[in-house]
Amino acid sequence: MTDVLNPPVHIESHDHGHDEHHGPTGILKWITTTDHKIIGLSYTVTAVIMLVIGGAFAEIIRAQLASPNGNLVSLAQYNELFTMHGSVMIYLFAGPFAFGALANIIVPIQIGAPDMAFPRLNALSYWLYLTGAITMLSGFFVSGGAANFGWVAYAPLSNSINTPGAGADLWIGGLLLTGFSAIFTGVNLCATIFYLRAPGMTMFRMPIFTWNMLVTAILILLAFPVLTAGLVMLYCDRHFGTHIFSVAGGGVPVLWQHLFWFWGHPEVYILALPFFGMVTEIIAVFSRKPVFGYKGMIFATLSIAALSLGVWAHHMFTTGVVLLPFFSIMSLLIAVPTGIKMFNWIGTMWRGEVWFSTAMLMALGFLFTFLIGGLTGIYLASPPLDFFTHDTYFVVAHFHSVVMALVLAGMAGLYYWGPKITGYLLNEAIGKWQFWTLFIGSQVFTFPLYILGLEGMPRRVAVYAHDAQWKALNDLSTLGAVIIGVSTILFVVNVVVSWKRYPAGDNPWDGHTLEWFTTSPPPHHNFYRLPQIRSERPTWDYNHPGHQALHHGQYDEPSQPAQEVPVP
Amino acid sequence: MRVEAKVLLGLGLFFGVMCAVYWNWSLENAGGVMMFAAMLLCFLPGGYYYWWSRRMKARPEDDPNATQEGGAGVVGAFPGTSIWPFTLGMGTFFVVLALVFGIWLLVPGLGLVFWAMIGGTAEGRRGGTH
Numbered sequence: 200m201t202d203v204l205n206p207p208v209h210i211e212s213h214d215h216g217h218d219e220h221h222g223p224t225g226i227l228k229w230i231t232t233t234d235h236k237i238i239g240l241s242y243t244v245t246a247v248i249m250l251v252i253g254g255a256f257a258e259i260i261r262a263q264l265a266s267p268n269g270n271l272v273s274l275a276q277y278n279e280l281f282t283m284h285g286s287v288m289i290y291l292f293a294g295p296f297a298f299g300a301l302a303n304i305i306v307p308i309q310i311g312a313p314d315m316a317f318p319r320l321n322a323l324s325y326w327l328y329l330t331g332a333i334t335m336l337s338g339f340f341v342s343g344g345a346a347n348f349g350w351v352a353y354a355p356l357s358n359s360i361n362t363p364g365a366g367a368d369l370w371i372g373g374l375l376l377t378g379f380s381a382i383f384t385g386v387n388l389c390a391t392i393f394y395l396r397a398p399g400m401t402m403f404r405m406p407i408f409t410w411n412m413l414v415t416a417i418l419i420l421l422a423f424p425v426l427t428a429g430l431v432m433l434y435c436d437r438h439f440g441t442h443i444f445s446v447a448g449g450g451v452p453v454l455w456q457h458l459f460w461f462w463g464h465p466e467v468y469i470l471a472l473p474f475f476g477m478v479t480e481i482i483a484v485f486s487r488k489p490v491f492g493y494k495g496m497i498f499a500t501l502s503i504a505a506l507s508l509g510v511w512a513h514h515m516f517t518t519g520v521v522l523l524p525f526f527s528i529m530s531l532l533i534a535v536p537t538g539i540k541m542f543n544w545i546g547t548m549w550r551g552e553v554w555f556s557t558a559m560l561m562a563l564g565f566l567f568t569f570l571i572g573g574l575t576g577i578y579l580a581s582p583p584l585d586f587f588t589h590d591t592y593f594v595v596a597h598f599h600s601v602v603m604a605l606v607l608a609g610m611a612g613l614y615y616w617g618p619k620i621t622g623y624l625l626n627e628a629i630g631k632w633q634f635w636t637l638f639i640g641s642q643v644f645t646f647p648l649y650i651l652g653l654e655g656m657p658r659r660v661a662v663y664a665h666d667a668q669w670k671a672l673n674d675l676s677t678l679g680a681v682i683i684g685v686s687t688i689l690f691v692v693n694v695v696v697s698w699k700r701y702p703a704g705d706n707p708w709d710g711h712t713l714e715w716f717t718t719s720p721p722p723h724h725n726f727y728r729l730p731q732i733r734s735e736r737p738t739w740d741y742n743h744p745g746h747q748a749l750h751h752g753q754y755d756e757p758s759q760p761a762q763e764v765p766v767p
Numbered sequence: 768m769r770v771e772a773k774v775l776l777g778l779g780l781f782f783g784v785m786c787a788v789y790w791n792w793s794l795e796n797a798g799g800v801m802m803f804a805a806m807l808l809c810f811l812p813g814g815y816y817y818w819w820s821r822r823m824k825a826r827p828e829d830d831p832n833a834t835q836e837g838g839a840g841v842v843g844a845f846p847g848t849s850i851w852p853f854t855l856g857m858g859t860f861f862v863v864l865a866l867v868f869g870i871w872l873l874v875p876g877l878g879l880v881f882w883a884m885i886g887g888t889a890e891g892r893r894g895g896t897h
Binding site: 733 | 770771774777781785788797798809829831832833835837846848850851864866
């Protein structure tokens with residue numbers, strides 16, 4: 200049996216004690232805070248607002264495509280919409296939600312730390328993210344409108360002749376700010392995980408979510424500076440007369456693609472790995488088992504990260520100037536560690552006592568949807584197939600399967616960790632309605648796009664040929680988008696209905712990791728006490744004293760939760 | 768510390784091998800340079816951690832048998848609240864807006880940045896806010 204000790208965390212703090220924090224209140228509290236939980240909440244709220252904005256753009260895009268000659272928006276407005284939809288979702292929602300919101304809140308608590316290693320830098324990261332988002336979106340309010348060159352900003356389309364106006368510059372400026380925000384968060388996460396772990400929390404006892412965030416942080420530090428450098432070059436081409444990306448001045452347009460995708464493909468994993476981590480935690484807890492193949496999961500994550508830096512040019516197969524066999528082999532290899540993860544997720548559930556809570560359903564929805572996105576990605580890693588489908592809706596369908604999987608995983612994370620963050624559970628009945636609408640909507644939205652792509656419908660077009668089948672498929676996809684919109688409304692309804700209604704207690708799911716050992720919400724500096732850490736499941740070990748702490752490869756018999764679980 | 772070092776050195780080694788294969792096979796410079804830089808970026812902190820891991824005792828967080836009592840002590844100094852990150856963020860915001868709307872915005876932008884740098888440094892020297 201493990202004993203609880205007296206407060207082991209001694210902090211040289213200038214507050215009046217680490218359990219009670221007497222600081223500013225109201226808006227000043229949110230502006231001056233350096234508490235990782237409040238900063239994480241700020242990230243969460245901002246990122247969810249970005250999801251709603253990006254989702255609204257998607258609904259307009261789908262409404263435009265509901266008929267072949269749609270005239271809901273002009274061609275120029277359509278270009279702005281698909282550019283800003285991609286930009287908002289990738290730069291302002293998915294990444295910041297994962298490594299700004301949930302990682303900020305959860306990682307320090309999972310390793311028994313009182314805060315992030317650099318709290319003021321953490322606060323600065325948030326302000327750079329918020330101002331970056333405002334900068335990018337303010338393009339809609341300037342003459343000429345927002346950026347309209349696609350979220351990838353390919354040169355020479357993005358130069359000052361082809362895309363004049365302040366909207367493009369605001370896009371570049373916004374991305375610079377959010378890029379620095381991400382880099383600072385990466386530094387902070389690495390330092391926190393390397394230096395602020397609790398005694399006994401060895402690297403191979405860290406929760407998989409924390410491991411994935413560490414690897415994500417390393418990827419951020421390797422990839423984001425390249426994007427920042429590329430953006431500075433692009434700005435110089437636009438305003439200072441340089442010709443880095445223009446053929447006329449002796450530059451190389453395809454260099455932008457190299458720089459962009461050297462960041463862009465690791466970015467896919469910067470987005471995905473945190474969600475892989477969330478799902479791993481959720482599946483283990485709701486299967487009442489330890490993670491199957493714990494070390495295998497870690498090495499798979501490291502392998503994915505390593506390989507992801509060597510696959511960037513599979514986005515550039517059709518340029519004709521990249522080494523096809525190298526990038527094809529490297530891209531196909533990523534399927535191996537990803538397959539190991541899929542196998543381990545199933546292995547974790549195997550013979551477990553699976554509890555189909557909303558969080559678990561969302562996680563299962565992620566598995567299915569990500570499998571579809573991953574398998575179609577393997578096709579695209581093959582140059583002949585990529586030549587056939589490049590810039591068609593097949594590619595759009597592929598990455599929307601992936602990102603819808605990540606949205607499902609993100610929702611799983613909110614249902615799972617929301618009670619820890621707020622102290623209150625969300626309503627499970629509404630949550631299950633939300634799951635089914637989100638899951639079904641995602642499939643109805645993406646499947647027609649695969650067929651449209653294989654039939655040759657190009658992406659980024661506001662109008663398309665009069666073809667009864669194309670119209671039917673587009674209508675079906677639009678219906679899927681509407682169902683996804685309904686699921687978002689259900690989530691908002693759930694938050695309103697459940698607001699401070701269902702107290703969660705400290706450990707509503709019989710969780711495994713340290714965040715479930717502290718109160719909900721955690722106190723200032725996170726812990727009043729810590730258990731002895733003897734496995735990767737210290738809270739579970741403490742709550743189940745009859746069971747010996749398990750080492751890797753050992754499995755306990757499934758057991759009932761230690762307490763009655765209040766499910767609204 | 769040893770595991771941290773191995774992770775970073777292992778990634779650096781992989782990028783080094785990948786860089787050699789890619790550069791020799793493709794003769795393409797941009798990707799080769801980026802992978803070479805990725806290798807250096809892993810070797811630099813990885814080497815630092817490895818150097819220290821061979822010269823220091825296992826920290827409580829590296830010791831699988833460490834007790835909470837054994838690790839008790841000062842973890843670090845954490846500021847209560849601070850206005851300077853917000854000030855620095857707003858200053859940077861104005862500096863970026865100056866790139867779009869006019870160089871005059873550098874005046875409030877750089878003003879806020881320098882004010883935040885001085886204020887933040889002074890706050891750190893005082894030992895943070897109460």
